Amino acid sequence: MTTREELRTIALAEFAAAGYGATSLQRIAELAGVSKSSVLYHFDSKEHLLEAAIGPAIDRMHVVLAPLEAGGMGDQRAFLEAFVDFLLEYRLEVNMFINQGPSLVDVPVIERANELVRQLAEFFAANTGSLEEKMRFGIALGGAAYMLCSVQTFDLTQVETLDETRAALIVILTDLLG
């Protein structure tokens, strides 16, 4: 792994765990075993580091949500599975989007993520009627993101395979969303 890649990985984990604003470049540097200046050699600024860290997830989310722009989610099951796969692969990023998105609107890359979250929420709001259905969607999105980032809290540290997690998550979300 290159230094740049290691910094990206460490930054993502720290930004997700402690928050972007509360994570210092010095901390990221120490965790990577390099100087802070070295971090700034690879990334022009803290904001550029954030962009590099979460950029791929945003690009991917664009693709996953593309069906919504065409006016519908097409095959609901296929959409749900694609979204679950997205969650499984980008659980840290999604956790950041939903928990830190509202307070980091001044950061352009986060606002891109906020747009996507809004798009998803608006699609569901337009296609659901009752208070309960809207709440179910919020719980599904926030709950899945939180749960996937909290495996230790919930005794999910046994070596279950990704496939088992995926299958269970699809069942649960199907239950929740109908």
Place this chain on the structure above:
Amino acid sequence: MTTREELRTIALAEFAAAGYGATSLQRIAELAGVSKSSVLYHFDSKEHLLEAAIGPAIDRMHVVLAPLEAGGMGDQRAFLEAFVDFLLEYRLEVNMFINQGPSLVDVPVIERANELVRQLAEFFAANTGSLEEKMRFGIALGGAAYMLCSVQTFDLTQVETLDETRAALIVILTDLLG
């Protein structure tokens, strides 16, 4: 409302929204229309302000979780309703506990909250068997906390009554947890 009370309220909202570490005393002071020194007149330190902000929720959570220490939740329905009421009243605090708890273990008052979250999680882990059931619990807790703090995102800003929200949440969590 006294200045002290206003500061508590503003601090809680800011700590929950932006994160404890990323919220400055100066910002809280500005939102309250007083000087930072005035904040420190009322609360000896940032940490004491945090304790004052989330202390009541922790005390209350102790009470709500008391049945678990007796080895069971007693009447499951009653426990669920008590917990939902707790969530509805302390949604900001709970959101802080679950999202910021893991990264603020050095703050004693947060660690008290972490203990309670662990207690709740361990109770469910001991009383559930499958991966799916454990995941359901994580999704229920994280999802409800997130959803209740994100009413604007999910088009829940209509003037639904607290009773309707409560009723729907109980139905959803009952579905989720069985």
Place this chain on the structure above:
DNA sequence: TGCCAAACTGACCGATCGGACAGTTTCTGA
């Protein structure tokens, strides 16, 4: 009215922050 406590303030402190920049070291390819 006057005293004292409560409430509030601005100036200051040392520490930390993101970032600039010149200097040093390492790597690569001819």
Place this chain on the structure above:
DNA sequence: TCAGAAACTGTCCGATCGGTCAGTTTGGCA
């Protein structure tokens, strides 16, 4: 081997941070 680019570093900067402290203002009560 050597030159130049890549990678890395330490020092420095201005800004912000939590907190200290002496001074000022306000409120309450005798």
